[in-house]
Amino acid sequence: MSELPATPALAAALLRLRVAVDAPQHSGIAAPLDYLSERPLAPGTLLQVPLGKRELLAIVWDPAQEGDQGQVLPAEQLRQVGPALDALPPLNEAWRRLLEFAAGYYQRSIGELALSVLPPQLRELDGKQLQGRLKKLAKLRTEADASAIEASAVPELSVAQAEALQRIDTLMQTDAAPPPLLLYGVTGSGKTEVYLRAAEHALAQGRQVLVLVPEINLTPQLEARFAERFAGRHIVSLHSGLTPAQRLRHWLAAHLGEADLVLGTRLAVFASMPRLGLIAVDEEHDPSYKQQDGARYSARDLAVYRARLERVPVILGSATPSLESWQHANAGRYQRLALPARIGGGAMPRVRLFDMNSLPRNKGVTTAISAPLLHALRQRVERGEQSLVFLNRRGYAPVLHCGECNWKSDCPNCSAWRVFHKEDRTLRCHHCGVAERVPRACPSCGNLDIAPLGRGTERLEEQLAEMLQGVLRPDGGPARVARIDADSTKLKGSLESQLGAVHAGEVDVLVGTQMVTKGHDFRRITLVAAVNPDAALFSSDFRAPERLFSLLMQAAGRAGRDAAQAAQSEMWVQTWHPQHALYQALLAHDFERFAASQLAERESAGLPPFAHLALLRAEARTPEVAEAFLKAAAEAAAGLSTAAQLLVYPPVPMSMARVANVERMQMLLESASRPALQALLRAWLPELQQLKREHRGLLRWAIDVDPLAI
DNA sequence: AGCACGCCGACT
DNA sequence: GTCGGCGTGCTC
Numbered sequence: 197m198s199e200l201p202a203t204p205a206l207a208a209a210l211l212r213l214r215v216a217v218d219a220p221q222h223s224g225i226a227a228p229l230d231y232l233s234e235r236p237l238a239p240g241t242l243l244q245v246p247l248g249k250r251e252l253l254a255i256v257w258d259p260a261q262e263g264d265q266g267q268v269l270p271a272e273q274l275r276q277v278g279p280a281l282d283a284l285p286p287l288n289e290a291w292r293r294l295l296e297f298a299a300g301y302y303q304r305s306i307g308e309l310a311l312s313v314l315p316p317q318l319r320e321l322d323g324k325q326l327q328g329r330l331k332k333l334a335k336l337r338t339e340a341d342a343s344a345i346e347a348s349a350v351p352e353l354s355v356a357q358a359e360a361l362q363r364i365d366t367l368m369q370t371d372a373a374p375p376p377l378l379l380y381g382v383t384g385s386g387k388t389e390v391y392l393r394a395a396e397h398a399l400a401q402g403r404q405v406l407v408l409v410p411e412i413n414l415t416p417q418l419e420a421r422f423a424e425r426f427a428g429r430h431i432v433s434l435h436s437g438l439t440p441a442q443r444l445r446h447w448l449a450a451h452l453g454e455a456d457l458v459l460g461t462r463l464a465v466f467a468s469m470p471r472l473g474l475i476a477v478d479e480e481h482d483p484s485y486k487q488q489d490g491a492r493y494s495a496r497d498l499a500v501y502r503a504r505l506e507r508v509p510v511i512l513g514s515a516t517p518s519l520e521s522w523q524h525a526n527a528g529r530y531q532r533l534a535l536p537a538r539i540g541g542g543a544m545p546r547v548r549l550f551d552m553n554s555l556p557r558n559k560g561v562t563t564a565i566s567a568p569l570l571h572a573l574r575q576r577v578e579r580g581e582q583s584l585v586f587l588n589r590r591g592y593a594p595v596l597h598c599g600e601c602n603w604k605s606d607c608p609n610c611s612a613w614r615v616f617h618k619e620d621r622t623l624r625c626h627h628c629g630v631a632e633r634v635p636r637a638c639p640s641c642g643n644l645d646i647a648p649l650g651r652g653t654e655r656l657e658e659q660l661a662e663m664l665q666g667v668l669r670p671d672g673g674p675a676r677v678a679r680i681d682a683d684s685t686k687l688k689g690s691l692e693s694q695l696g697a698v699h700a701g702e703v704d705v706l707v708g709t710q711m712v713t714k715g716h717d718f719r720r721i722t723l724v725a726a727v728n729p730d731a732a733l734f735s736s737d738f739r740a741p742e743r744l745f746s747l748l749m750q751a752a753g754r755a756g757r758d759a760a761q762a763a764q765s766e767m768w769v770q771t772w773h774p775q776h777a778l779y780q781a782l783l784a785h786d787f788e789r790f791a792a793s794q795l796a797e798r799e800s801a802g803l804p805p806f807a808h809l810a811l812l813r814a815e816a817r818t819p820e821v822a823e824a825f826l827k828a829a830a831e832a833a834a835g836l837s838t839a840a841q842l843l844v845y846p847p848v849p850m851s852m853a854r855v856a857n858v859e860r861m862q863m864l865l866e867s868a869s870r871p872a873l874q875a876l877l878r879a880w881l882p883e884l885q886q887l888k889r890e891h892r893g894l895l896r897w898a899i900d901v902d903p904l905a906i
Numbered sequence: 907a908g909c910a911c912g913c914c915g916a917c918t
Numbered sequence: 919g920t921c922g923g924c925g926t927g928c929t930c
Contacts, residue, residue, distance in 0.1 A: 229930035248929040
């Protein structure tokens with residue numbers, strides 16, 4: 197099957213097919229390849245093809261168009277396709293257009309992207325095995341129908357919710373592509389209810405609904421909420437935490453049109469859904485929607501593109517929208533729907549800024565918890581209420597330090613400190629993973645007196661337990677402090693069990709990283725404290741303030757969701773810069789003011805959303821090699837046609853310049869015109885492939901379109 | 907990416 | 919003599 201056709205006459209008798217194969221970008225195979233087939237195969241059909249010495253899973257792509265460039269090989273030089281998986285319906289036109297756009301926009305080959313978003317297990321199945329899976333799936337389906345349960349009661353809508361829904365309904369009726377909807381409402385204002393109702397309407401019209409969430413952690417609870425409302429409907433999840441068999445099963449259910457609702461993380465934006473009728477992107481501002489390796493796509497942006505392509509409504513929901521989406525709404529390209537109040541009359545917690553400058557400075561060591569905050573924590577424990585202390589840094593201390601010779605626990609492989617983890621007495625690098633037992637004495641001078649510098653959640657938990665010793669709950673028991681972060685939840689199911697303990701009231705003071713600020717609904721928390729958030733104010737990352745504001749708003753949203761307690765709930769922020777505009781806006785819960793000031797800064801600095809960015813990154817054993825490659829790349833770019841509309845900055849080391857002994861440099865490209873930037877990247881890519889060959893010692897290069905950080 | 911081919915050092 | 923080191927280059 198995979199041999200070359202024996203004669204030119206035979207070759208001429210076969211059909212020519214374009215096939216997208218899974219070849220990585222640096223292979224130089226960007227476009228689909230030509231093969232021969234004895235019978236016609238519809239575009240979107242999965243099949244095996246020979247490539248070199250291998251047999252790969254690939255996808256029949258659309259025939260070449262008139263204007264397509266690239267040389268056409270004579271039929272005698274083409275190989276024949278292998279067996280097709282034609283038990284599976286072909287991936288439809290809309291899906292192919294989505295992939296074609298995404299591959300082009302993020303500068304990857306179609307096949308590479310397409311195969312990376314299909315369930316990995318498809319690669320291992322032949323036609324017969326696939327038929328078996330499909331049969332099993334059909335059987336499961338009939339069993340599920342028999343066990344339908346009663347749907348839960350539907351709550352009444354607030355005026356704002358009803359109005360939002362009315363607008364969505366109108367958009368669902370129209371035939372043209374509706375504008376994206378920006379659903380803007382604080383935590384607890386009932387955004388999820390709007391998704392549920394909009395989904396209900398789409399389902400009633402016989403359509404499928406796609407709901408995206410930023411993190412795997414958030415899928416189970418959202419799934420539970422949808423399952424409760426839509427009993428009897430077929431709901432599946434799609435994320436990388438599924439077993440290969442589950443992922444295939446769920447994907448097939450979506451692709452065959454059997455699943456009514458698909459809930460998932462960013463990769464679910466590529467789910468094949470033949471009856472798609474609505475897309476919702478929850479917490480649309482969340483950075484997790486941007487893929488950080490391989491094809492660096494933004495699932496939120498692709499959701500918007502997909503909705504336009506399929507002429508279905510897309511709802512972007514957030515209490516703190518991304519400045520990109522906010523600006524689109526300002527310009528009238530997105531329709532803004534505001535949910536101004538919390539459901540049930542609950543108020544947002546009162547924000548209090550605690551000025552750290554007012555503390556006596558002569559102690560030399562600053563305390564993590566100021567006396568007034570400690571007092572507030574004490575009071576909550578004594579009243580039987582819960583508190584959340586938020587510190588976005590895990591481990592015991594970020595660095596270990598020798599007071600004698602000034603040694604610090606740097607990582608031998610990275611330009612970063614190794615973090616002191618007291619629990620297992622290790623020094624661990626959070627970037628390359630290298631771990632080592634904590635030395636007894638300074639490795640440099642032998643001094644025994646080495647001390648942790650700064651603090652992470654582990655140390656904060658320890659200090660809080662100490663500070664709250666002797667404080668009693670109303671039932672006479674001692675105060676209980678617990679911690680939730682990436683270290684405490686490494687084991688499967690441990691996040692759920694720890695959250696369960698908090699919900700059950702078995703914890704009085706919860707210490708956590710941003711992990712606990714996302715989505716989890718803690719009914720009894722009346723105090724949220726951010727202990728040391730200032731670092732982001734002075735970060736070189738232009739999006740750091742936006743992220744901090746959203747994180748603090750989200751953390752504040754953890755408090756007072758129970759209306760009975762809302763009146764007395766508070767958010768404390770300990771800061772050295774209480775006058776900073778970010779904190780002043782937070783004080784007033786005023787996202788709009790914050791967004792306006794940030795947008796003004798971005799505009800004057802020529803940053804997104806007023807300019808479009810792309811990064812070229814290079815990795816090598818030495819910074820010189822990486823830099824030389826980038827400089828050559830800049831020269832090549834200058835010679836290309838759209839270069840005039842483009843600004844190419846000099847190469848600089850990445851903020852984490854060395855990871856695992858690899859030196860990393862990057863170069864920023866900026867343009868006011870997205871098409872000009874896109875055109876340049878397209879023309880640049882072949883030149884970069886050539887340059888890679890000329891620059892010995894260059895390990896890898898990559899393009900990041902619309903990077904999150906520069 | 908795989909998987910060839912290719913051209914130089916220490917082993918049965 | 920040849921086993922294998924990983925540099926270089928190709929895959930319709």
